[in-house]
Amino acid sequence: MTPNVGAVDAIPIIFEDETMVVADKPMGLPVAVAKGGASLVARLQETREGTVINAHRIDSEMSGLVVCGKTKPAADFLSGQFQNKTAERVIHGFVVVAEGEEEIATVTELLVGRIARAI
Secondary structure (H helix, E strand, O other): OOOOOOOOOOOOEEEEOOOEEEEEEOOOOOOOOOOOOOOHHHHHHHOOOOOOEEOOOOOOOOOEEEEEEOOHHHHHHHHHHHHOOOOOOOOOOOOOOOOOOOOOOOHHHHHHHHHHHHO
């Protein structure tokens, strides 16, 4: 199933204050793209005044929480937390194999193959 990334569905906000916003990014929507394209940051920017700057990224194919700063200093601080490993990034993967399908690989083999293709 290909998600409709052009749809203007509301992005669920998990937490927000004057310095940051934590949003639940849907699968298929990139965190940030070049001007004019659909992205999480663009969608958040449409519904808020001021700046929204992502502190980290997750792949377009993934869904999950993304932390954004609402000012440049806040975004720099939050991004630094990820760079310095003081903020922890946790990824949970779920694999569903339909009945009758053969197991093609382990999750680790799939991830290693994906990393190798990206290099």
